Amino acid sequence: MTASSDSAAGPSGGAMTVAQIAELAGVSVPTVSRVINGQSDVSPTTRALVEDIIRTHGFRRLKKPGTKAALVELVFHELAGAYAMEVIKGVERVAGENGLAVVLSEMHGHTPGRGWIEGVLARRPVGVIAVFSGLTPAQSDQIHSRDIPFVLVDPTGDPGHEFPSVVASNWSGGFSATRHLLELGHRRIATITGPTRMLSSRARLDGYRAALDDAGTPIAPDLICEGTFQAEDGLTHGRVLLARPDRPTAIFTHNDLQAFGVYRAAAEAGLRIPDDLSVVGFDDLPVTGWVTPPLTTIRQPLTEMAAAAANLVLTLDRGEPLPHQRLELATELVVRGSTAPVPGGAR
Template sequence: MAGLPGGAGAVGAKRATLAMVAEVAGVSLPTASKVLNGRGDVASATRARVEDAVRELGYVQPVGRRAITPARSVDLVFDELVSPYSLEVLRGVTEAGAKAGVDVVVGTVPRPDDADAPATGWANRLKAAGREGLIVVTSELNLAQVESFADAGLPLVVIDPLNLPRVEVTSVGATNWSGGLTATEHLLSLGHKRIGFAGGPERASCGQARLHGYRAALEKAGLSGEPELVLHGAFGYPEGLEMGRRLLELDDPPTAIFAASDATALGVVEAARRLGLRVPQDLSVVGFDDTILATLATPALTVVRQPLPDMGRVALRTLLRLAAGETLDAHHVELATHLVVRDSTARAGQR
């Protein structure tokens, strides 16, 4: 252990603080406090590092009282907080946090023009605030950010990442490929042969998995996917509206569209309405997520449900395991999706 200049003698027992112990041990302040208070929810290797730091610095707790344990907290950040998707994930994370006695601090990913945007600034700010780790949802991270969190000793878990700059990054998602396959097979079972795909951003790994599932279902049915039927855009209503318009204005338009999110699907439904088409009589539409939008829509959306609250709960529990120094069995966890049939799909040729 490198320690501080001059070692314990230079620091002195009266000068050493719990914050110095945490820094030398490479752990958060709450973790150092848990070790000194005899808490059992700390990995043995982490406990040993804290105890070594205590001896090296000559740290002595205040006489007659235990160290005050700061409130445990983690950060949860999104690209945006207004979507039903984000709210479902937020619900799962906060419920798991309450059960574990951990506060969840919610925010958004720093933008390039933010003061804390430099990777080291973001990581150091969270470290100084005593966060035990960070959960990032549907955001794009660069390698510098990931490495800065590792250097700061801050565990990181990502949910539905747009990218993974390092394979070692721990992530939580759903069975997106299987979901894309199931959605397309449902439309094929209704007799649809010309099926459009209104997808998410091309760089999004979850969106790519849904696209591959769509293509696999078509190939299995002996159909060749037409390039003109595959479009990409952000996971949002305006993008769904635009993609729906482009698909439905083709010379040979699809009779069904698989949209890569609920919001995208609602945009497709509106595009059909503006063109004088009825859902599902003239066009079948399948969404993905099963947020509250799906049940409030008219008609109610047939969707592939991904368990968003459960994904949030798993992410929080995984982050706490990493903060405790535990070794995970796998870097990526996928929770099962399944089809929910409602009113936005019908047999082909039902006009």
């Protein structure tokens, strides 16, 4: 890398060359280049110093043909299950249409580890799509400073205006699921949520509450159980809910995996779905039509959300403005065999 190939906005507003960054940091030009490109052979102290200068003075890589790899980075908090596969299909469809490959990463949590960002900088992808995840402030600065487009799918928190995002209409989904159960005559409707720190879970819970309020049905706090979007949530909370003398006649879970856990809890309790208990999930994973009984659920358009995110990345890479910073795709109630009128007319 030469001093003319990269620049930054200096304190006076002029262009700061890589050589000037090196001079400020008291290191060599190759050292600055290694930091910029995410190479590992730089001491943590030097890396932090150079990154601080870049963050302060707003480094921007000059766009040149061939400086980016033909890759889209797709990052999951957990790379497992049908949810991830639906997202991968959407990104790969758009990537394939544009001659790009897809690199998959797993965070093992909702925030990337320290080494992840260096890998991204070294690979120089066309852009990064993070699913149900976020970045630390330092990682956000690094992504911004290298002009790497970054788009969130189903973000864990409110991304504000920092990064574009693609979401589902979670509030509407929670409202539709609960209203469907209310229309079947259910009044004791429990819900098993995801973590309340997650934006999607809070929105689904708000929709649930709004539907109950709209129907004039009191909201029972003891029928709201917080989970982690795992099947174990449905099993554990389902056992507790169904052991109550005043057990709920219906349960709305915040994803399909939790609903499958409720299926097992109901079987253990000797209850039949939907004769004794109605269940509604969320996501509409492909397997929901094959379980017994087929699951009534809220369709979250995961493949379409992922494809939209990939198109946003490509738009940003071309230097074009986005029409919207936040894109929301509609959810849809899919009625199958796991819901029925309230048993025995009880309410």
